[in-house]
Amino acid sequence: MSHIEIYKIKGKFYKYEVKNFRVGKQVKHRKRYLGPVSPLNSKKNVGRKPSIFVSDLTQGEKHELRQAKRNESAFIRDRAKIILLSSEGKNAKIISGKLQKEYAKILKIISDFNKKRLEILKRKSSGGRPKRITEEQISDLIETADKIPREVGLPYSNWTCKLLGKWFSEKYNEELSSEWIRVLLRRNGITYTVPKHKMMKADEKLRGAFKKN
16 A cells, blocks of 8 residues: 655655555555655746655665765765765755766766666776767876876876776776776877896805805
8 A cells, every 4th residue: 555645854845655565564665756745946947847866765775875885986986975865855956066066967866776776886897988088088097197196196106007097987987997098008108017126146245154154
């Protein structure tokens, strides 16, 4: 059975469809957001769609999202933060300002989550160049590869393709494969080699003293 319940969030009222179902001896509830009780837009905003929120999270989803907030991938971290903030009643405009992300992108992520749930945290890997990467971003990558990592705030002495990929992902929220980065570097005359350490011969006097002992 289902019924309509009204919740007050930050002084405004919203409608939810609540379905009751039994699991063993326990009665549980599943909520689905239906919209505001009254229009949220003022006259000057007539025609603008009200912000949407993620549907009710399960305990398992909350746990996965909290774990995802600490993921090394900026793509996963940002999506987890957006979903959790929306579940707390914060609208897309507030989330956009808090995370410095595009408003339209926030709405899309929330909408996609309501359809696909945690599947939106998964990203298909690509061995090639992402379509959305710009020539300016590629130039920035090449210029950065020609510097020392410490010059861009990273505690390393040398670059690797994997480290460059991590830097690019953190800055642009886009992922590049190590192979594609390697191709870009070769095209621009940059190659990384692993330094080989040569064993130095010991001083003749020290060698002689060692033999006597």
